[in-house]
Amino acid sequence: MPSIRDVARLAGVSHQTVSRVLNDHPSIRPETKQRVLDAIGVLDYRPNLAARALVTSRSNVIGVMSATIGEFGPASSIATIEEAARAEGYSVTTVNLPATTPEAIGDAVRQLVREQIAGIVVLAPQVRVFHVLRGMAIDVPFVSLQTASGATGESLAADQVEGARLATNHLIELGHRDIVHLAGPQDWIEAESRMRGYLDALRDSDLPTIPPIRGDWTADFGHFAGLELARRGDFTAVFAANDLMAIGLMHGFRDAGLDVPGHVSVVGFDDIPVAPHVWPPLTTVHQDFPELGRRAVEMLLAGIRGEETPAFGPLESQLLARASSAAPWRS
Amino acid sequence: MPSIRDVARLAGVSHQTVSRVLNDHPSIRPETKQRVLDAIGVLDYRPNLAARALVTSRSNVIGVMSATIGEFGPASSIATIEEAARAEGYSVTTVNLPATTPEAIGDAVRQLVREQIAGIVVLAPQVRVFHVLRGMAIDVPFVSLQTASGATGESLAADQVEGARLATNHLIELGHRDIVHLAGPQDWIEAESRMRGYLDALRDSDLPTIPPIRGDWTADFGHFAGLELARRGDFTAVFAANDLMAIGLMHGFRDAGLDVPGHVSVVGFDDIPVAPHVWPPLTTVHQDFPELGRRAVEMLLAGIRGEETPAFGPLESQLLARASSAAPWRS
DNA sequence: TCGCCGGGTGTGAACGTGCACATCCGGCGC
DNA sequence: GCGCCGGATGTGCACGTTCACACCCGGCGA
Numbered sequence: 001m002p003s004i005r006d007v008a009r010l011a012g013v014s015h016q017t018v019s020r021v022l023n024d025h026p027s028i029r030p031e032t033k034q035r036v037l038d039a040i041g042v043l044d045y046r047p048n049l050a051a052r053a054l055v056t057s058r059s060n061v062i063g064v065m066s067a068t069i070g071e072f073g074p075a076s077s078i079a080t081i082e083e084a085a086r087a088e089g090y091s092v093t094t095v096n097l098p099a100t101t102p103e104a105i106g107d108a109v110r111q112l113v114r115e116q117i118a119g120i121v122v123l124a125p126q127v128r129v130f131h132v133l134r135g136m137a138i139d140v141p142f143v144s145l146q147t148a149s150g151a152t153g154e155s156l157a158a159d160q161v162e163g164a165r166l167a168t169n170h171l172i173e174l175g176h177r178d179i180v181h182l183a184g185p186q187d188w189i190e191a192e193s194r195m196r197g198y199l200d201a202l203r204d205s206d207l208p209t210i211p212p213i214r215g216d217w218t219a220d221f222g223h224f225a226g227l228e229l230a231r232r233g234d235f236t237a238v239f240a241a242n243d244l245m246a247i248g249l250m251h252g253f254r255d256a257g258l259d260v261p262g263h264v265s266v267v268g269f270d271d272i273p274v275a276p277h278v279w280p281p282l283t284t285v286h287q288d289f290p291e292l293g294r295r296a297v298e299m300l301l302a303g304i305r306g307e308e309t310p311a312f313g314p315l316e317s318q319l320l321a322r323a324s325s326a327a328p329w330r331s
Numbered sequence: 332m333p334s335i336r337d338v339a340r341l342a343g344v345s346h347q348t349v350s351r352v353l354n355d356h357p358s359i360r361p362e363t364k365q366r367v368l369d370a371i372g373v374l375d376y377r378p379n380l381a382a383r384a385l386v387t388s389r390s391n392v393i394g395v396m397s398a399t400i401g402e403f404g405p406a407s408s409i410a411t412i413e414e415a416a417r418a419e420g421y422s423v424t425t426v427n428l429p430a431t432t433p434e435a436i437g438d439a440v441r442q443l444v445r446e447q448i449a450g451i452v453v454l455a456p457q458v459r460v461f462h463v464l465r466g467m468a469i470d471v472p473f474v475s476l477q478t479a480s481g482a483t484g485e486s487l488a489a490d491q492v493e494g495a496r497l498a499t500n501h502l503i504e505l506g507h508r509d510i511v512h513l514a515g516p517q518d519w520i521e522a523e524s525r526m527r528g529y530l531d532a533l534r535d536s537d538l539p540t541i542p543p544i545r546g547d548w549t550a551d552f553g554h555f556a557g558l559e560l561a562r563r564g565d566f567t568a569v570f571a572a573n574d575l576m577a578i579g580l581m582h583g584f585r586d587a588g589l590d591v592p593g594h595v596s597v598v599g600f601d602d603i604p605v606a607p608h609v610w611p612p613l614t615t616v617h618q619d620f621p622e623l624g625r626r627a628v629e630m631l632l633a634g635i636r637g638e639e640t641p642a643f644g645p646l647e648s649q650l651l652a653r654a655s656s657a658a659p660w661r662s
Numbered sequence: 663t664c665g666c667c668g669g670g671t672g673t674g675a676a677c678g679t680g681c682a683c684a685t686c687c688g689g690c691g692c
Numbered sequence: 693g694c695g696c697c698g699g700a701t702g703t704g705c706a707c708g709t710t711c712a713c714a715c716c717c718g719g720c721g722a
Contacts, residue, residue, distance in 0.1 A: 003677090003678055003679085004678065004679065005678080013701075013702085014701065014702045014703075015678090015679085015702090016680085016681090016701075016702065016703080017700085017701060017702080019679070019680060019681095020700095020701085022679095023680080026699095027698085027699050027700055027701090028699095028700070028701085029699090029700065029701090032700080032701085046445050047678085047679075048385070048677085048678050048679070049445065049446055049447070050381050050382075050384035050385040050388075050390065050447060050677090050678080050679095051381075051385050051677070051678035051679040051680090051707090052678080052679055052680080053381035053384075053679095054379070054381040054382050054385050054677090054678080054679070054680095054706095054707050054708065054709085055678080055679050055680045055681080055706075055707050056679085056680065056681095056707090057381075057707075059381065061424070069406055069409060069410045069413075070403070070406050070407050070410050071406075072401070072403075075400055075401050075402075075406045076401050078400060078425075079400045079401050079427045082400075082425055082426070082427045083427055083429055086426070086442070091424050091426075091442070091446060092424060092425060093392070093422050093423060093424040093425075094409075094413055094423060094424075094425055095413070095417070095422075096410045096413045096414055098414055111417070111422065114377050114380065115380055115422060116380070116381060218604065219604050219605050219607075219608045220604075220608075222608070223608055244604065244605065247605050247608050247609065248605075248608045250608075250610075251607075251608040251609075251610070251612075254610060273549070273550050273551075273575065274550050274575065274578050274579075274605055274609070276550075276582075277550045277551075277553070277554055277578050277579045277581075277582040278578065278582075278605070278609045278610065279581075279582070279585060279609065279610040281582075332708095334707090334708055334709085335708065335709065336708080344671080344672085345671065345672045345673075346672090346708090346709085347671075347672060347673080347710085347711095348670090348671060348672080350709070350710060350711095351670095351671085353709095354710085357669095358668085358669050358670055358671090359669095359670070359671085360669090360670065360671090363670080363671085378708085378709075379707085379708050379709070381707090381708080381709090382677090382707070382708035382709040382710090383708080383709055383710075384709090385677050385678065385679085385707090385708080385709070385710095386676075386677050386708085386709050386710045386711080387677090387709085387710065387711095388677075
C-alpha cells in the first residue's frame with residue numbers, strides 16, 4: 001500500500017505538501033497541487049485512516065446508539081444516517097443496547113469514546129439514557145433523535161406531541177368522546193410526548209380523561225390489551241402510541257367480537273409499511289424517519305466541525321385517515 | 332489518557348512486557364503479569380485502537396454490508412451480529428447499499444477494506460453482489476447470510492428451499508392443486524431458493540406449474556398483485572415469498588371481493604411480528620434471524636483468527652399454520 | 663565446567679500521518 | 693538597497709502500539 005511519502009517522492013515534493021493537499025490547506029500553488037493529485041491518482045493512494053486517527057486522536061466515525069434497531073422507525077433512520085454520513089466521508093458504527101440499564105448505556109458510550117468516534121447519534125429515547133449521558137460529561141458532540149424539545153444536547157424530532165394531538169382530534173371530530181390511550185413504556189420520551197398530545201387534545205375539548213394503559217410497543221401486547229379493553233366497554237375509540245400495538249389491538253378486538261371501526265375506532269402512530277394493508281387499513285400518523293436521520297447527520301457534523309448548528313424546527317407529523325377510524329357506533 | 336508506557340513505568344517493567352500481557356503472550360511470569368494488571372487497573376488504561384490498527388494494519392471492526400437494513404429480517408440479524416461481535420471485542424460498522432449496482436457495491440467494499448476491517452458480513456443476497464465480490468478478490472474473510480448453499484465464500488442460511496417446500500406442501504395437503512407463487516425479485520438468491528422449494532414441492536406431487544409473478548418484496552406490490560390475480564381465478568392458493576407481500580396480497584384480494592381463506596389461501600415467509608395479528612392471521616414460515624446473525628459472527632471470527640470454521644447445517648425453517656390457509660373452496 | 667537451550671524481559675525501530683517550526687523567496691514600502 | 697512580510701514549502705518529531713531482535717539467566721546434558 002502506498003504511503004504519503006511514496007506520493008511525495010513521485011510528485012517531487014515533501015510528504016507535508018501532500019498532507020496539505022489532502023487537507024485542503026489554502027496556501028499551496030495550484031500547479032504543485034495538481035502534481036500531487038496526479039501522483040495520488042497514479043499510485044491509487046488512499047490515506048491510512050488509522051494513522052490519521054492516531055495522530056489527531058479522533059476518527060471519521062460516527063457512532064449510532066440504538067435500543068431498538070429491529071423496529072421499523074429506527075431502522076429507517078439509521079439507513080439514512082449511514083448514507084448521509086458516508087456521503088460526507090464519515091463511516092458509521094452502531095451499538096445496540098441490549099438493555100437500557102445505566103451500566104449497559106455507560107459501557108456502550110465508553111466503547112464508542114474509546115474508538116475515538118467523532119460524534120454520537122442517540123436513537124434510544126429514554127429518559128435514563130440522558131441521565132447517563134449527562135452524568136458521563138462526555139466531550140463528544142451528540143445528537144439525539146426522537147426526543148422532546150428541551151432535552152439537553154442537540155435534539156431533533158418529529159413533532160410527537162402535535163402528531164398525537166392530530167390523531168386524538170381526528171377521533172374527537174368523528175364524534176368520539178370516550179377515547180382510551182394505549183401508551184408506550186413509562187421511560188420512553190416518545191411515549192410521554194404522545195401521551196401529552198393526547199391529553200392536550202382531550203383537555204382542549206373538555207373531554208373526560210381515562211387512565212391510559214401502559215404497553216411495551218409490541219403487537220402482542222396490543223392484542224392482550226384489546227382483549228382486556230373489550231371487557232370494559234367504557235370507550236368508543238383507542239389511540240395507540242404506535243402502529244404495532246394498534247394492529248395487535250384490532251386483533252384483540254376482533255377476537256372479542258368487536259368490529260373496527262364499527263364498534264371501536266383505532267388510530268396508530270408511525271405509518272409502518274403494512275399499516276395501509278392490514279384489515280381495516282390503519283388510520284395513523286406518518287413520520288418521516290429518513291428525513292430525521294438526514295437532519296441528525298447534518299446537525300452532528302456541524303457540531304463536530306464547530307460550525308453553528310442549523311436550527312431545525314420539529315418535523316411536521318401528518319395524519320393519514322384510513323378505514324380503522326369512523327364515527328362512533330350508536331346503539 | 333494513559334499510554335502503555337505509563338502502565339509500564341507504574342508496574343516497573345518495560346512497555347513491551349505490558350504489550351505481552353495485553354496480548355496474552357505465553358511466556359510471562361504470573362507475578363509480573365499481575366503487577367501489570369494492577370497498574371492497568373489503577374490507571375484505568377485502555378489500549379489505543381488506532382495505534383494498534385496502524386501497526387498491525389487491521390482493526391477489530393467487522394463490516395456489515397446490507398441492502399435492506401430497513402426490513403425486519405436483516406435488521407434483526409444485524410442487531411444480533413452487533414451484539415455477538417461486541418461480546419468478542421469487535422465493533423461493527425454498517426454500509427447500506429443504496430443501489431445494488433456493481434459500482435455501488437465496489438465502492439462499499441473498497442471503503443470497508445480501506446478502514447482495515449477484519450471481516451465482512453454480507454446481507455445483500457443478490458447474485459451480482461457475489462460477482463462483484465469475487466471479481467475484487469478481496470483478501471478479507473467474509474460470510475454471507477441468506478444465500479443458497481454452494482455459493483462461494485462462507486455462506487450461511489436458513490433453509491429457504493425447505494421452508495418454501497414446507498409452505499407449498501402445507502397448501503397441497505389442505506387439498507389445493509392450483510397454487511400460484513408470488514416471487515421476489517429476479518436477482519435475489521433468497522427469491523430463487525424459495526421459488527425452487529415451491530417448484531420442487533409441486534413436482535413431487537405432480538401438480539401443474541403456474542408461471543410465478545415477480546414482486547419486489549413490498550406490501551404495495553402484493554396489493555397490486557392481489558388485484559391482478561383476482562381477475563384470473565385459475566388458482567385457489569398463493570404462496571408469497573415474504574410476509575409483506577402476503578399481507579398486501581390479502582388486502583388486494585379483499586378489495587376484489589375475495590375472502591381469505593374462504594376463496595383463496597395465502598401463505599407467507601419470514602414470520603414478521605405483525606404476521607399473527609393481521610386479519611386473517613398469516614400462515615407463514617418462521618426464520619430465526621437472530622440465530623443466523625449469531626452464527627455469522629462465529630463463522631467470521633473463526634475465519635479471521637484462522638481457525639477452522641465451524642460447520643453449521645442450514646437453520647431449520649418452521650411452518651406456522653395460522654388462519655390465512657384452509658381447504659380450498661368448492662363451488 | 664562448559665556450552666547450549668529456552669523462558670522471561672528489555673531495546674530500538676517502524677507503522678503513516680499531522681503539527682510546530684524553520685526555511686526560502688519574491689514583492690513592496692521606505 | 694534594505695528590511696519586512698507573507699505565501700509556499702521542507703524538516704523533524706510525536707502519536708501509541710507491535711515486531712524483530714538482543715539480552716540475561718538458570719538448568720541440564722556432555
